[in-house]
Amino acid sequence: MSVSTGAALLWILLLTFIVSTVSGAQKLTLTAEPGATINIRNNNQVKGCQVCTGSGNTQHCSIESLNSFSGSTVSVELECSRPQDVFSIEIVRRINCTTKSCSGHIIQTDSNSVDVLRFNRTFTWNLAAAAPKAFQIDFTNTGLKQINPSEKCPDRHTYTLQAFQSTGNVAVGKYCRSGTISSAQILKSGSFSVDVPAEQKLQNDKFDVTVREKIKSLARISLTLPKGTSSSELLSPDYPESFPDDDTMEWYFQVPDKHGVDLQFLNLTQPDCVKKEVAVEYHQKGRVTSVLGLNDTQPLQNQGDFLLTLRNCEMERAQADSPGLTFTLKVSASSPASTVPCRVDLSKTEGLSLNISTVTSTPDCVMKINSAKKDNITVTSSADLSFEDCFPGNMEVRATQVIDCSSGKCPDPVSLSVPLLPSCLPAPLSRVTWILRPGQHGTVKLISPTGPLKQSLPGQLCDDSITIDVAEENGATIGSFCPNGAIQTVHIHTSVSVTWWSSMNAKAPRSAVLNASFEKEITERYIFTVSPKRDTPELVATPAWPAGMKAYSTVSWIVSVPPKMEAQLIFTKLSQPKCINRHTNIRVQRMGSPKEDYSRREDEVANSELTVSESFYLNMSNCLPERGNFSVITKISLQKSNGLLLINILSVVAALLVIFVMVLVVVCVVIRKKKKKKKLNHEVSVYNPNGINFLPGYNGPPKTHEDDDAHVYTSIDDTLVYTHLLKKGADVGFYGETYQHFTGHTDSQKPLLSSQKGPPLPNRSPSQDQTLMDQSEDEQSSNLGPRLEPEGGN
Numbered sequence: 024m025s026v027s028t029g030a031a032l033l034w035i036l037l038l039t040f041i042v043s044t045v046s047g048a049q050k051l052t053l054t055a056e057p058g059a060t061i062n063i064r065n066n067n068q069v070k071g072c073q074v075c076t077g078s079g080n081t082q083h084c085s086i087e088s089l090n091s092f093s094g095s096t097v098s099v100e101l102e103c104s105r106p107q108d109v110f111s112i113e114i115v116r117r118i119n120c121t122t123k124s125c126s127g128h129i130i131q132t133d134s135n136s137v138d139v140l141r142f143n144r145t146f147t148w149n150l151a152a153a154a155p156k157a158f159q160i161d162f163t164n165t166g167l168k169q170i171n172p173s174e175k176c177p178d179r180h181t182y183t184l185q186a187f188q189s190t191g192n193v194a195v196g197k198y199c200r201s202g203t204i205s206s207a208q209i210l211k212s213g214s215f216s217v218d219v220p221a222e223q224k225l226q227n228d229k230f231d232v233t234v235r236e237k238i239k240s241l242a243r244i245s246l247t248l249p250k251g252t253s254s255s256e257l258l259s260p261d262y263p264e265s266f267p268d269d270d271t272m273e274w275y276f277q278v279p280d281k282h283g284v285d286l287q288f289l290n291l292t293q294p295d296c297v298k299k300e301v302a303v304e305y306h307q308k309g310r311v312t313s314v315l316g317l318n319d320t321q322p323l324q325n326q327g328d329f330l331l332t333l334r335n336c337e338m339e340r341a342q343a344d345s346p347g348l349t350f351t352l353k354v355s356a357s358s359p360a361s362t363v364p365c366r367v368d369l370s371k372t373e374g375l376s377l378n379i380s381t382v383t384s385t386p387d388c389v390m391k392i393n394s395a396k397k398d399n400i401t402v403t404s405s406a407d408l409s410f411e412d413c414f415p416g417n418m419e420v421r422a423t424q425v426i427d428c429s430s431g432k433c434p435d436p437v438s439l440s441v442p443l444l445p446s447c448l449p450a451p452l453s454r455v456t457w458i459l460r461p462g463q464h465g466t467v468k469l470i471s472p473t474g475p476l477k478q479s480l481p482g483q484l485c486d487d488s489i490t491i492d493v494a495e496e497n498g499a500t501i502g503s504f505c506p507n508g509a510i511q512t513v514h515i516h517t518s519v520s521v522t523w524w525s526s527m528n529a530k531a532p533r534s535a536v537l538n539a540s541f542e543k544e545i546t547e548r549y550i551f552t553v554s555p556k557r558d559t560p561e562l563v564a565t566p567a568w569p570a571g572m573k574a575y576s577t578v579s580w581i582v583s584v585p586p587k588m589e590a591q592l593i594f595t596k597l598s599q600p601k602c603i604n605r606h607t608n609i610r611v612q613r614m615g616s617p618k619e620d621y622s623r624r625e626d627e628v629a630n631s632e633l634t635v636s637e638s639f640y641l642n643m644s645n646c647l648p649e650r651g652n653f654s655v656i657t658k659i660s661l662q663k664s665n666g667l668l669l670i671n672i673l674s675v676v677a678a679l680l681v682i683f684v685m686v687l688v689v690v691c692v693v694i695r696k697k698k699k700k701k702k703l704n705h706e707v708s709v710y711n712p713n714g715i716n717f718l719p720g721y722n723g724p725p726k727t728h729e730d731d732d733a734h735v736y737t738s739i740d741d742t743l744v745y746t747h748l749l750k751k752g753a754d755v756g757f758y759g760e761t762y763q764h765f766t767g768h769t770d771s772q773k774p775l776l777s778s779q780k781g782p783p784l785p786n787r788s789p790s791q792d793q794t795l796m797d798q799s800e801d802e803q804s805s806n807l808g809p810r811l812e813p814e815g816g817n
């Protein structure tokens with residue numbers, strides 16, 4: 024103590040400034056004590072002002088800076104009227120440490136000269152430890168708080184810590200006085216500085232500097248968290264620039280008894296890594312307790328003091344525009360409420376149970392149900408619970424509701440809503456599971472009251488704010504879904520578990536998560552109805568993807584395609600097993616069409632993309648695999664169909680006229696028969712005044728007009744007209760095979776499916792595809808050329 028007080032006194036005496044004003048130029052006499060350096064800097068490079076030293080021939084002037092070296096007294100002339108607007112003064116001192124002790128401490132003292140106070144001043148201490156040791160600066164008395172470099176401190180004293188590394192200087196951080204940071208260790212050498220603006224006197228202060236053992240990082244910042252609830256923020260070194268390449272930084276947290284600490288990486292940007300990964304390690308009592316990515320949820324720390332080590336990767340240098348690794352580390356500490364009693368009554372909701380558990384086990388947290396201590400609590404009816412010293416952030420509350428409809432006495436539909444629970448529970452519900460039992464041979468139908476669902480798949484991932492996992496009751500997953508997609512309904516021919524969860528603590532919705540109905544047996548195991556949107560391709564995957572479908576199971580997607588549109592299907596990530604019994608099959612069949620338009624077994628090579636001009640079934644079935652699995656993601660996109668330019672067809676192939684006439688006759692006959700039938704909702708037929716044609720579609724009957732009232736749409740029976748037509752066509756030999764297996768070399772072609780088949784047409788243009796008399800996928804269709812790059816045969 025006496026040594027450092029002595030040193031401070033010495034510096035006050037030696038560091039004297041004398042300023043006098045001589046005809047516009049100010050004269051400043053500065054004396055630096057031994058070991059100290061004084062710099063006069065024109066930081067803002069203001070022109071028309073210079074700093075000069077010496078006189079006559081030895082005079083040296085500069086507009087940028089002047090360094091005055093240790094122990095010398097220098098007379099300085101600042102040649103302009105308000106030099107304090109141009110120049111700032113920096114006083115640099117040095118503290119050397121041996122392996123045992125350091126040559127001084129950081130003692131903040133200012134000049135007593137009013138003239139010097141007119142200048143911005145920076146007081147810098149360069150510190151060096153005897154390699155390979157580290158030095159430590161102790162801030163216990165004041166504490167420091169890290170700030171964003173763009174922020175200012177309330178008392179206008181801004182502290183800066185730097186680490187001098189072989190690869191360059193690293194800005195460890197900028198700080199204000201008073202905060203949770205209690206010390207800083209820096210490996211080998213670095214600097215500590217305080218900036219004070221003009222007219223602000225540097226507060227007298229002292230920070231002890233000591234020698235520490237080597238650290239395995241550029242710096243280690245220690246925080247002493249106060250008792251009770253507190254929150255601090257730390258920033259990545261060099262912020263807002265990237266964390267240094269391939270480097271390591273440590274933070275040590277001293278945590279009061281029975282307190283929990285939550286860490287969150289906010290405003291995180293992550294680099295592109297060439298080697299290694301960005302990772303954060305938690306160490307406790309010298310042991311690594313967990314290693315995580317920065318994107319992962321960080322576990323609550325409630326076992327006392329801990330060390331956090333952050334390692335950057337070897338970053339991709341080429342990407343100059345990438346922000347690299349930057350983050351704000353939010354540190355929230357809390358002490359748990361001592362004892363919270365909580366009465367729960369679930370008896371009003373049939374089949375509901377609650378599970379309450381700790382995320383990481385905590386000796387302090389005592390949970391009791393009806394006075395009995397438990398590691399985790401399950402409530403099935405009503406119970407008196409109590410929670411002692413349990414951190415809300417470390418608690419998980421899950422609900423399960425069994426809805427058994429085997430008796431057939433369930434409301435239709437059953438609303439699956441997140442149950443309301445008492446607020447005395449230690450945490451909000453994080454997960455709700457409904458087990459839906461349709462009874463033997465029954466089917467569960469799920470429909471989202473808030474609009475169609477999207478399946479979470481690579482390329483259209485859910486953002487995790489709300490996820491609905493659908494599985495069979497035995498646990499076999501079907502898929503994960505979230506709002507804003509194209510899946511209208513899901514039918515599952517077995518007992519189902521639906522789990523709603525949110526990884527982002529999203530509030531439970533007030534409305535139902537899903538509506539469930541219990542229906543009669545269906546032929547497939549799973550059926551999805553899909554209404555793709557015009558501008559968003561929709562991905563759907565076989566149940567359990569990326570795992571394979573169950574042996575022998577079947578899935579069907581009923582895809583509706585609006586009028587004047589066509590759907591393009593691309594099978595991606597197709598995995599086929601080797602079957603020992605039966606075959607896998609992928610089939611496409613237009614609504615109302617008696618034949619398949621596409622079929623592909625595991626032992627066949629076929630096109631992986633096709634276009635379908637109207638609503639269709641996409642059915643898949645699995646075999647009994649010997650090895651491997653059956654799984655595929657199907658991408659469904661809508662595109663404008665190529666119009667109905669009948670006239671072109673007629674001019675190209677006159678022979679087709681025969682068929683048109685035939686169709687016309689048949690349609691007219693049927694319309695007369697059916698004229699009284701009511702108009703249906705889903706109108707997909709297209710009236711074309713250039714001719715008489717129609718495009719039969721899903722849900723909708725084909726329509727045409729009667730000879731004279733050209734603008735009256737009349738509803739007619741779909742299947743009747745359709746099958747009649749097809750039969751006639753077959754009779755006269757025009758409707759052949761509706762699909763063909765393509766071999767590898769034809770992969771650049773795509774089958775184009777339309778409502779009816781006709782004879783091959785030479786040199787058709789794509790605009791002629793969607794016609795009444797369309798072709799089958801014969802060799803001629805290769806003239807159309809691919810519309811998409813093919814995915815490949817398999």
Ligand SMILES: *[C@@H]1O[C@H](CO)[C@@H](O)[C@H](O)[C@H]1NC(C)=O
Pocket residue numbers: 066067107108109110111143220221
């Ligand atoms: C002095 O510091 C203030 C803010 O602290 C800054 O705006 C000003 O430009 C500085 N002046 C000089 C000459 O560096």
Ligand SMILES: *[C@@H]1O[C@H](CO)[C@@H](O)[C@H](O)[C@H]1NC(C)=O
Pocket residue numbers: 058117118119126
């Ligand atoms: C610190 O060490 C350097 C050389 O390593 C020396 O030049 C300087 O004078 C020393 N300073 C103090 C204050 O001991």
Ligand SMILES: *[C@@H]1O[C@H](CO)[C@@H](O)[C@H](O)[C@H]1NC(C)=O
Pocket residue numbers: 289290351
């Ligand atoms: C994140 O960045 C935004 C914009 O840069 C800023 O407004 C916000 O305060 C930052 N949040 C934190 C926690 O640093």
Ligand SMILES: *[C@@H]1O[C@H](CO)[C@@H](O)[C@H](O)[C@H]1NC(C)=O
Pocket residue numbers: 293318
């Ligand atoms: C972290 O999460 C963000 C947003 O969820 C994502 O954009 C980013 O790619 C993720 N980074 C890593 C390395 O996982």
Ligand SMILES: *[C@@H]1O[C@H](CO)[C@@H](O)[C@H](O)[C@H]1NC(C)=O
Pocket residue numbers: 376377378401421422423456
């Ligand atoms: C809750 O606990 C019960 C009984 O231990 C168990 O059957 C049920 O699966 C658990 N539910 C959850 C969501 O963990």
Ligand SMILES: *[C@@H]1O[C@H](CO)[C@@H](O)[C@H](O)[C@H]1NC(C)=O
Pocket residue numbers: 380397398399
């Ligand atoms: C619940 O507690 C029991 C013992 O009380 C334990 O066997 C079981 O693993 C715990 N379950 C969970 C999910 O923590």
Ligand SMILES: *[C@@H]1O[C@H](CO)[C@@H](O)[C@H](O)[C@H]1NC(C)=O
Pocket residue numbers: 435436437438470471472473535538
């Ligand atoms: C969901 O069920 C509620 C009643 O339980 C009903 O009012 C609503 O129309 C249903 N929504 C859908 C999309 O079926």
Ligand SMILES: *[C@@H]1O[C@H](CO)[C@@H](O)[C@H](O)[C@H]1NC(C)=O
Pocket residue numbers: 547550579580581610611612619640641642
């Ligand atoms: C496809 O599945 C549907 C049920 O969704 C069924 O009606 C249709 O006959 C199936 N078609 C083929 C070709 O398997």
Ligand SMILES: *[C@@H]1O[C@H](CO)[C@@H](O)[C@H](O)[C@H]1NC(C)=O
Pocket residue numbers: 567570571572650651652
């Ligand atoms: C097939 O899927 C099952 C789960 O459905 C999985 O256990 C198995 O490893 C998968 N096999 C292959 C070859 O992918």
